[in-house]
Amino acid sequence: MTTQEILKKAKAAAPSLANLTTDRKNEAIEAMAASLEAAEEAVLAANRLDMEAARGHISDVMLDRLMLTGGRVRAMADGMRDVAKLPDPVWRTLESVTRPDGLRIDKVSVPLGVVAIIYESRPNVTSDAAVLAFKSGNVCVLRSGKEAWRSAAAVTAALREGLKKAGLCEDYVNLIEDTARTSANELMTATGYVDLLIPRGGAGLIRACVENATVPCLETGTGICHVYVDEFADLEKAVRIIVNAKTSRPSVCNAEEVCLVHAAVAERFLPMLKKALVDDREKPVELRLDERAIRVIEGTPAGERDFDTEFLDYILAVKVVDSVEEAVAHIAAHSTHHSEAIVTEDPGNQKKFLRAVDSAAVYVNASTRFTDGGEFGLGCEMGISTQKLHARGPVGLRELTTYKYVVVGNGHIR
C-alpha cells in the first residue's frame, strides 16, 4: 500500500477509535499483547533477516539495539500490558463551569487523531508507540528505520491480528511499507492527515523532522544536560550525583554531558571528580577540561564544540565558573533545555537556579537521570519533549491528547 493510502485509512479510522470505551481498549491491548507473544517465532525469524542484512553495515551497539530474543519479545508484550493498567487519558473532565444563566461548559480531554512516529532501529518502539497511541485513542502511523523494517512489519502484523481478534478495526495500527527516505517526507508534510508527528531517534532525525515538517511536530530527545557544583555544595553528594548522571547509562538523553564547577571549590572538588570518574573506574570517563580546570587536574583540553555536544558516551566536559549566575548563563547558551541540576546546600542559590534555568526539568541535589516518564509517575512515555509548546519533558498518555470545550445549553443565546 502506498503511504497516501495508509494515511487515508488511518484518518478514516480515527473517529471510531476516539470513542472506544476504556474496557474495550484494554481488552484489545491484551489481545494485541497475546497475539505478539503467539507470533514470537515469526517475529524472531523476521528479526534474523534484519540482523543478517545489517551486519557489517552498522555498529555493534546498533546491532544490539536491533536484535530481538524471545525474552525481548515477551518484554514488549508485558510493556503493552503495563499500559493497559494506566488510567485512560481520554474524556477526562479537566475543568467544568456552570454559568449564572445555566449554560454548562466542560473542558474535556480528547485524542489528537492520527499520530505519526518516525523512528530508527529499535524494534520494541513499534509495540511501545502503538500501545501508547492506542490507549490515548489515537490511530498511529509508524515508520520504522530501514534496518528494522522486517521486524517492525512482523510486530505490526501481530498487533493488527490482535485488533482483529478483539473485533476492532485493524487500521488503528499502521506501518508505512515504503522504507525510502521519501516516505518519511510524505509523513512530515501530510497536512490534514497527521495531527502530530513524533520523531524518536538521534539528533539528525529529529532535526530533519523539526525543519521539514509542515504538520505539527514534537521535538524530542537530545539532551546536553548540565550538573553545576555550587560553592556551597556537599562535595561528596556532588560526586555521587555526577557518577550516576554520567555513567549509569551514558547513551540516553538524560545523561550528564557537562559539569560546571564553582571556582571556590574547584581545587578541592576536581581531584575528587577525577578519582571517581577516572582513577577508580574500570571504564574511565574521558574528561574534557576548560583552561581553568586543566590547571587543577589532568585531562583532555576541551575543544571548541565540547560544550555543545551530546556525547552519549563516557566523556564529560568540565568548566570552572565564578557564580551561579555564570552557570545559569552558560546553560542558557549551551543546553538543549532537557535536564539540568545544581548541587548546593544554599537555599538562595537553589531557588535562583530552579527559577532561572529554562529547561524541561530542573534539579536540586539529584541526578538528571530521573527525567523519565516512569520515574515521574506518568507510566510509559513516547519520548522527552525539549520544546515549550504543548508538552514539555516526558510525553506520556495525557500528552498525547488535546481537549475540546463541550457546551450544553437549553436555547442559550449571547
Added chain:
Amino acid sequence: MTTQEILKKAKAAAPSLANLTTDRKNEAIEAMAASLEAAEEAVLAANRLDMEAARGHISDVMLDRLMLTGGRVRAMADGMRDVAKLPDPVWRTLESVTRPDGLRIDKVSVPLGVVAIIYESRPNVTSDAAVLAFKSGNVCVLRSGKEAWRSAAAVTAALREGLKKAGLCEDYVNLIEDTARTSANELMTATGYVDLLIPRGGAGLIRACVENATVPCLETGTGICHVYVDEFADLEKAVRIIVNAKTSRPSVCNAEEVCLVHAAVAERFLPMLKKALVDDREKPVELRLDERAIRVIEGTPAGERDFDTEFLDYILAVKVVDSVEEAVAHIAAHSTHHSEAIVTEDPGNQKKFLRAVDSAAVYVNASTRFTDGGEFGLGCEMGISTQKLHARGPVGLRELTTYKYVVVGNGHIR
C-alpha cells in the same frame, strides 16, 4: 531600532520578567494603564494621522476599527486593569508527587519567554496583547499593521513609560518599528528569539504565518461555524439560536456561517428560518441554499465555495442532510474546527454530535457565539486557537504559559 536589535533586547529581558512577583506585575499594569490615560492626547493625535493617511485606501469598516476616541482609549486602560485582577498564571503547581525515596517532583507553570504578535489595524490590540503577555510573564514583541502604526507606537510609548515609572525594564513591551512586510517575516523565522508567534487578524495573515513560520505558531481565528438542526430539534429554539449565531455580530469568528437541516424537518423549519432571517429583518440575511433547500424556500443558489467560506457578513449557507452522521461528516470536511452546534432534544444525537465533532467547542442547544475567553471564564483572550496542539479554543493567560518539572532531592541517584 532594527527588528533584530529589538528581538535581542526582548530575549535579554525575559528572565527577569519571568521572576516578577504577582504584586509587582499588578502594580506595573496599573502604572501602564495610568500612563496610557495620561497620554490620551498624544495617542489621539497619532491616531488622527493614521486615519488621514488611511482614508480612501481602506473600507469604512476598517476605518472604524482603526479610529480611536477618548472613550476607546480609556476602555483600553480599563481592559488592562481587568487583566490585573485575573489570577497570576505563573508558578502555579500543576501537579506534585513525592516518590517513596523522598524525591519531590513538582510540575509548575512558567512563562513561555518571548511572545510575538502580528496584528492588523485595531489599535486596542496593542494594549490588549501587551497586558496579556505581561501578566503571563512573557516579553511581547508587537508588530502592528502599517495603517495603525502611529497609533500603536503612541500606545507602546505610553506603556513603556508606565513600566519605567514602576521601576521596571521598558523592554518588557516592544513594538517593531519597521512596518515593511519583511519585518513580519523576520519575526516568523526568529528561531531562538521567539518562543511563540500569534497572528491576530484575517485569514490571509494567519495562513501566511502558519505556512512561513519556523518558530512555534498558534493558529487562531478563522471560523466556519456550523449549526445543525436535527430531526428532533425544538424548531423555535433552533430559530432563536441561529438568529443569534448569525446576526448578533456577523464579523466575528464565532458567528455561524453554515446551517445544516435534517430533511425530516426541512419543510417545516426552512420557512421559519427565512421569516426570521429575511422577511422580519430590516437588514436581511442572504441565504445561499443547496439544491434541496431551494426547493422549499426562496434564496440564492449556493455556489461551489459557499460551504467553505468564512463570510463574516449577513450571509448564511444552508444545506439539507439526511442524518446526524451526514451532518458530522459535512462538518469534518468543511469546518475550520472552531465552533459547531447541534439543536436537538434527542440525548442520543446530542451525545453522538458532541463526541464525533472534532472542533475546539461543540454545543448542544446553544449559540456558537459563546466561544470567547470572557464567556468561558478565562478572562481576556489573545484569540481563539483552531489547532490541536498546546491550546484549543480561547487563548487566555494560562494558555500563554508552559511548564517545567522542578525536582528536589538530597543526593538522589537512579
